[in-house]
Amino acid sequence: MPRTENQNEEIRLATRTTILNSAIQLFAQKGYAHTTTRNIATAAGLSVGLMYHYFDSKESLLRAVFDFAMARIDERITAVLQTSPPDTVIPNLLHAIFDLLASEPEFWSLFYILRTQPAIMALLGDAFRERTALLRSCFVVELAQAGWPQPELEGYYLYSLIEGAIQQYLLDPASYPLAEVVEKMIAQFGGNHEPV
Amino acid sequence: MPRTENQNEEIRLATRTTILNSAIQLFAQKGYAHTTTRNIATAAGLSVGLMYHYFDSKESLLRAVFDFAMARIDERITAVLQTSPPDTVIPNLLHAIFDLLASEPEFWSLFYILRTQPAIMALLGDAFRERTALLRSCFVVELAQAGWPQPELEGYYLYSLIEGAIQQYLLDPASYPLAEVVEKMIAQFGGNHEPV
Amino acid sequence: MPRTENQNEEIRLATRTTILNSAIQLFAQKGYAHTTTRNIATAAGLSVGLMYHYFDSKESLLRAVFDFAMARIDERITAVLQTSPPDTVIPNLLHAIFDLLASEPEFWSLFYILRTQPAIMALLGDAFRERTALLRSCFVVELAQAGWPQPELEGYYLYSLIEGAIQQYLLDPASYPLAEVVEKMIAQFGGNHEPV
Amino acid sequence: MPRTENQNEEIRLATRTTILNSAIQLFAQKGYAHTTTRNIATAAGLSVGLMYHYFDSKESLLRAVFDFAMARIDERITAVLQTSPPDTVIPNLLHAIFDLLASEPEFWSLFYILRTQPAIMALLGDAFRERTALLRSCFVVELAQAGWPQPELEGYYLYSLIEGAIQQYLLDPASYPLAEVVEKMIAQFGGNHEPV
DNA sequence: CATGAATGAGTATTCATTCAT
DNA sequence: AATGAATGAATACTCATTCAT
Numbered sequence: 087m088p089r090t091e092n093q094n095e096e097i098r099l100a101t102r103t104t105i106l107n108s109a110i111q112l113f114a115q116k117g118y119a120h121t122t123t124r125n126i127a128t129a130a131g132l133s134v135g136l137m138y139h140y141f142d143s144k145e146s147l148l149r150a151v152f153d154f155a156m157a158r159i160d161e162r163i164t165a166v167l168q169t170s171p172p173d174t175v176i177p178n179l180l181h182a183i184f185d186l187l188a189s190e191p192e193f194w195s196l197f198y199i200l201r202t203q204p205a206i207m208a209l210l211g212d213a214f215r216e217r218t219a220l221l222r223s224c225f226v227v228e229l230a231q232a233g234w235p236q237p238e239l240e241g242y243y244l245y246s247l248i249e250g251a252i253q254q255y256l257l258d259p260a261s262y263p264l265a266e267v268v269e270k271m272i273a274q275f276g277g278n279h280e281p282v
Numbered sequence: 283m284p285r286t287e288n289q290n291e292e293i294r295l296a297t298r299t300t301i302l303n304s305a306i307q308l309f310a311q312k313g314y315a316h317t318t319t320r321n322i323a324t325a326a327g328l329s330v331g332l333m334y335h336y337f338d339s340k341e342s343l344l345r346a347v348f349d350f351a352m353a354r355i356d357e358r359i360t361a362v363l364q365t366s367p368p369d370t371v372i373p374n375l376l377h378a379i380f381d382l383l384a385s386e387p388e389f390w391s392l393f394y395i396l397r398t399q400p401a402i403m404a405l406l407g408d409a410f411r412e413r414t415a416l417l418r419s420c421f422v423v424e425l426a427q428a429g430w431p432q433p434e435l436e437g438y439y440l441y442s443l444i445e446g447a448i449q450q451y452l453l454d455p456a457s458y459p460l461a462e463v464v465e466k467m468i469a470q471f472g473g474n475h476e477p478v
Numbered sequence: 479m480p481r482t483e484n485q486n487e488e489i490r491l492a493t494r495t496t497i498l499n500s501a502i503q504l505f506a507q508k509g510y511a512h513t514t515t516r517n518i519a520t521a522a523g524l525s526v527g528l529m530y531h532y533f534d535s536k537e538s539l540l541r542a543v544f545d546f547a548m549a550r551i552d553e554r555i556t557a558v559l560q561t562s563p564p565d566t567v568i569p570n571l572l573h574a575i576f577d578l579l580a581s582e583p584e585f586w587s588l589f590y591i592l593r594t595q596p597a598i599m600a601l602l603g604d605a606f607r608e609r610t611a612l613l614r615s616c617f618v619v620e621l622a623q624a625g626w627p628q629p630e631l632e633g634y635y636l637y638s639l640i641e642g643a644i645q646q647y648l649l650d651p652a653s654y655p656l657a658e659v660v661e662k663m664i665a666q667f668g669g670n671h672e673p674v
Numbered sequence: 675m676p677r678t679e680n681q682n683e684e685i686r687l688a689t690r691t692t693i694l695n696s697a698i699q700l701f702a703q704k705g706y707a708h709t710t711t712r713n714i715a716t717a718a719g720l721s722v723g724l725m726y727h728y729f730d731s732k733e734s735l736l737r738a739v740f741d742f743a744m745a746r747i748d749e750r751i752t753a754v755l756q757t758s759p760p761d762t763v764i765p766n767l768l769h770a771i772f773d774l775l776a777s778e779p780e781f782w783s784l785f786y787i788l789r790t791q792p793a794i795m796a797l798l799g800d801a802f803r804e805r806t807a808l809l810r811s812c813f814v815v816e817l818a819q820a821g822w823p824q825p826e827l828e829g830y831y832l833y834s835l836i837e838g839a840i841q842q843y844l845l846d847p848a849s850y851p852l853a854e855v856v857e858k859m860i861a862q863f864g865g866n867h868e869p870v
Numbered sequence: 871c872a873t874g875a876a877t878g879a880g881t882a883t884t885c886a887t888t889c890a891t
Numbered sequence: 892a893a894t895g896a897a898t899g900a901a902t903a904c905t906c907a908t909t910c911a912t
Contacts, residue, residue, distance in 0.1 A: 094892090101892095117400045119315035123886060133894045135889085144886065201453070202398040205316045215454050239462050242450065246463065247439075250446025254438065257397070258411050266435050267442065284873035285912055293875070319903060329877045334904065480894030481891055489896070511707035512793045515882060525898045527885080536882065593845070594790040596705045607846050631854050634842065635835070638855065642838025646830065649789070650803050658827050659834065682871090711907060721873045723910085732907065 102140050105130045106154050109147055114192035117199055118148060118206060145209065148200075152210055155196060156217055162186060163224060175228045177276040180248070184268050187252055191259065194252050221245070225275075233279040244275050298336050300326045305347050310392040314344060314402060341405065344396075348406055351392060352413055358382060359420065371424045373472040376444070380464050383448055387455060390448050417441070421471075429475040440471050494532050496522045501543050506588040510540060510598060537601065540592075544602055547588060548609055554578060555616060567620045569668040572640070576660050579644055583651060586644050613637070617667075625671040636667050690728050693718045694742050697735055702780035705787055706736060706794060733797065736788075740798055743784060744805055750774060751812060763816045765864040768836070772856050775840055779847065782840050809833070813863075821867040832863050 108129035112121040123144050127137040141147040162182045170178045187194050200206050201214050226241035234240045248271070255262040285293075304325035308317040319340050323333045337343040358378045366374045383390050396402050397410050422437035430436045444467070451458040481489075500521035504513040515536050519529045533539040554574045562570040579586050592598050593606055618633035626632045640663070647654040696717035700709040711732050715725040729735040750770045758766040775782050788794050789802050814829035822828045836859070843850040 097892090115400060117315070119313075119399075120401050122884085134887085135895065136893055138887070139892070198394075198398045199400065202394045203315075204311060204313045204395065218450075218453060239459060239466065242459055243443075243463055243466055246446035246450050247443045248446065249449055250442035250444065253445055253449070254414075254442050257414060263435060263438055267439055270435065270439055284871095285875085289912080290874070297875085318901085330903090331878065331905080332876050335875070340903065480892095481896085485891080486895070493896080507792060509707075509792045511705070511791075514880085526883085527899065528897050530883065531896070590786075590790045591792065594786045596703060596787065597708050610842075610845060631851060631858065634851055635855055635858055638838035638842050639831075639835045640838065641841055642834035642836065645837055645841070646806075646834045649806060655827060655830055659831055662827065662831055685871090710905085722908085723874065724872055726908070727871075 098140075101130075101132070101136075105132075105137060105140055105147070106150060109151050110155065110196060111192065113148075113151060114196040114199060118203065123147075148206065148209065151196075152200065152213060155193065156213075158193070159186075159217075159221070163221065167224065172231070173278070176225065176232070177272045179224065179228075180268055180271055180276070183248060183252075184264065187255060188264065191256060195256055198253060198256070218245075229275070229279075232277070235279070240275070244271070247271060294336075297328070297332070300328070301333055301336055301343070302346055302350055305343050306350065306392060307388075309344075309347060310388040310395060313395055314399065319343075344402065344405070347392075348396065348409065351389065352409075354389070355382075355413075355417070359417065363420065368427070369474070372421065372428070373468045375420065375424075376464055376467055376472070379444060380447075380460060383451060384460065387452060391452050394449060394452065414441075425471065425475075428473070431475070436471070440467070443467060490532070493522075493524070493528070496524070497529055497532055497539070498542055498546055501539050502546065502588060503584075505540075505543060506584040506591060509591055510595060515539075540598065540601070543588075544592065544605065547585065548605075550585070551578075551609075551613070555613065559616065564623070565670070568617065568624070569664045571616065571620075572660055572663055572668070575640060576643075576656060579647060580656065583648060587648050590645060590648065610637075621667065621671075624669070627671070632667070636663070639663060686728075689718075689720070689724075693720075693725060693728055693735070694739060697739050698743065698784055699780065701736075701739060702784040702787060706791065711735075736794065736797065739784075740788065740801060743781065744801075746781070747774075747805075747809070751809065755812065760819070761866070764813065764820070765860045767812065767816075768856055768859055768864070771836060771840075772852065775843060776852065779844060783844055786841060786844070806833075817863070817867075820865070823867070828863070832859070835859060 105126065109121070109126050112125055112129060115121075116125075123137065124134055126147070127134045130137070141150060163179065166178045166182045167175065200210065207214065222241050222245040225244050226237045229240050229244070230237035251262075251264070251267050251271070255264050301322065304322050305317070308321055308325060311317075312321075319333060320330055322343070323330045326333070333343075337346060359375065362374045362378045363371065396406065403410065418437050418441040421440050422433045425436050425440070426433035447458075447460070447463050447467070451460050497518065500518050501513070504517055504521060507513075508517075515529060516526055518539070519526045522529070529539075533542060555571065558570045558574045559567065592602065599606065614633050614637040617636050618629045621632050621636070622629035643654075643656070643659050643663070647656050693714065697709070697714050700713055700717060703709075704713075711725065712722055714735070715722045718725070729738060751767065754766045754770045755763065788798065795802065810829050810833040813832050814825045817828050817832070818825035839850075839852070839855050839859070843852050
């Protein structure tokens with residue numbers, strides 16, 4: 087008996103995900119340029135030809151990886167936004183971001199590996215800028231509600247601090263005092279703004 | 283009759299510099315992997331063979347580019363350290379860094395293009411970590427003298443902020459409020475620490 | 479639907495053999511260093527890429543050529559050893575060797591083209607020495623059985639004679655009196671040793 | 675005061691010889707194809723440009739190496755022919771050849787390295803054949819005088835034996851019983867032919 | 871005579887992509 | 892859906908040779 091439409095769909099999705107995960111893993115490990123399509127297919131346990139049934143090209147795979155990874159962040163952020171009591175949003179967002187960093191560093195690593203390559207930014211630059219702005223705007227909203235005087239500016243400031251911390255941690259995870267830095271961030275931006 | 287030793291030395295230095303400049307330019311523009319040795323030679327206006335007369339390999343060119351770029355930063359930093367009155371070191375360092383960013387963004391761009399590529403970090407990782415630590419330690423020393431309670435931690439914090447700001451600026455120079463962010467940094471870390 | 483395992487196996491063997499034959503032909507004609515991988519692929523009627531699908535490198539192709547050629551000799555020698563009545567082994571071995579020389583001179587030519595190149599001997603030296611010793615030992619055994627007083631030494635002597643004859647023939651096939659020389663070899667070493 | 679014509683001539687000759695010696699050394703060590711012109715110049719302690727004043731091309735250097743090496747053999751052979759009493763010519767020739775082999779193996783090595791490369795034989799083939807024939811004819815003359823019935827054939831036989839021995843020795847100098855083999859050669863061909 | 875900077879065609883090798891089965 | 896054989900353009904690097912000084 088042939089597979090039902092549904093079963094086929096399921097298989098397709100599962101295979102797609104397998105490929106994406108292999109690609110994420112490998113791009114994070116070796117960079118986009120140094121990862122071959124054959125590498126990915128092998129890691130995913132299927133043939134090159136089949137991989138091209140799921141993704142038209144290495145470039146389309148890259149876009150898919152980007153979307154997949156971003157969706158993952160979105161998910162976390164959204165969960166925090168929906169479940170956190172008003173005053174705890176910023177600390178919770180920070181924890182969400184840095185917990186992900188500690189548990190899956192290669193995930194954020196991938197983010198910067200891609201974002202700093204001119205050839206890749208030519209493809210995904212706008213998407214990256216959009217996502218970044220979106221994430222930053224979450225902080226801006228919260229800072230405004232907490233009574234900060236220039237929430238837009240403080241959002242840029244805080245977000246720069248976050249990205250800088252992530253990158254410094256990735257550069258040298260053994261030495262970077264991640265927990266303390268995050269604590270300090272929360273101390274500075276996590277509560278209501280004290281009127282002077 | 284052969285050229286004198288001096289003439290040769292001059293020619294060599296000039297050619298080397300030309301090649302190096304082309305390499306910096308192109309690595310910053312297109313990334314290391316997407317820049318071909320032929321690209322560099324053509325941009326420098328000379329033959330591939332000659333390029334290999336000066337640099338053993340694309341990799342050795344990469345190292346030279348790295349050293350050259352680092353020397354450039356060192357120079358600026360050292361100048362600030364030697365000429366600034368005690369209390370103005372941090373503001374001056376920050377200005378030195380961000381003036382360079384505003385005037386030669388491709389210079390810092392190159393820095394991150396290189397630092398986020400696994401294949402490159404396999405070669406230059408230690409050098410990068412060393413340099414970063416060195417630069418951060420400049421801030422730590424100053425923070426300690428300004429009476430900060432945990433200068434080591436505050437150094438990590440400030441340095442993360444700096445790198446995050448640079449990267450956010452590079453991602454979207456048109457929108458990023460660089461001047462204000464720097465001002466805010468100076469406001470936070472540029473003076474003496476207020477005893478609580 | 480993919481090809482069956484068998485179909486693939488067949489294709490692979492056929493293609494491999496085609497490549498190998500082209501390589502043998504060209505190495506024998508122009509030497510290893512002067513044969514380009516493109517030469518081989520073109521002669522085999524396929525693309526460079528495909529050649530690398532079958533052989534990792536020019537060097538691995540060289541090893542394969544060596545093994546193939548050696549297997550060819552082995553085959554002939556073994557056949558003689560298994561089918562010859564005791565007293566006729568040496569004459570038959572000599573005929574086997576020199577018949578091959580007369581009918582496929584480029585085969586032996588290849589043998590010496592490879593064996594006299596330092597770069598190649600660095601790779602295959604031990605293999606060559608081993609094979610040579612093996613073949614010589616066949617003669618030693620027979621000489622011993624035929625009652626020669628110093629079969630080891632006479633083996634070296636006879637084997638030197640053989641190789642010298644092959645090379646002299648290859649140097650100038652038109653003039654070299656191959657048949658008579660072989661006849662003379664057989665007269666000297668082909669029968670039982672006359673007790674003095 | 676400028677150098678005299680004679681002094682110049684002397685210097686030129688000395689330099690030429692230095693270059694040739696370096697070339698011989700390197701060709702013997704690494705083969706013709708793997709020796710670069712720069713290698714030779716460096717080994718000879720002079721610049722590439724100067725080397726091209728002495729030799730038009732790598733090919734012309736090859737020819738000169740060939741002539742130089744051959745002249746060296748000729749010299750030895752001629753000396754033996756002129757100084758040996760009639761009956762001792764063959765033993766003395768053999769000693770001359772094999773003494774050279776033992777003391778300067780790279781010299782004979784070069785001989786075979788060159789003689790088995792198709793690209794080189796395209797240039798020097800005739801020269802090689804001529805030289806070989808010449809040397810063999812020395813033996814033929816002596817064999818005839820010693821009363822051998824088919825001196826032409828025996829000359830081919832003996833000469834094959836000589837070349838085979840040289841090559842076998844070069845293949846594995848540590849194991850090859852050179853002295854005994856030579857002794858045996860002399861025993862077989864060194865005296866007068868016994869009438870049957 | 872002497873130098874070594876400069877050239878550029880040539881070589882081994884890789885890899886995204888296609889396609890017959 | 893699935894395979895892996897096949898393609899060929901692209902790339903880092905080498906080397907004989909030339910030439911200005």
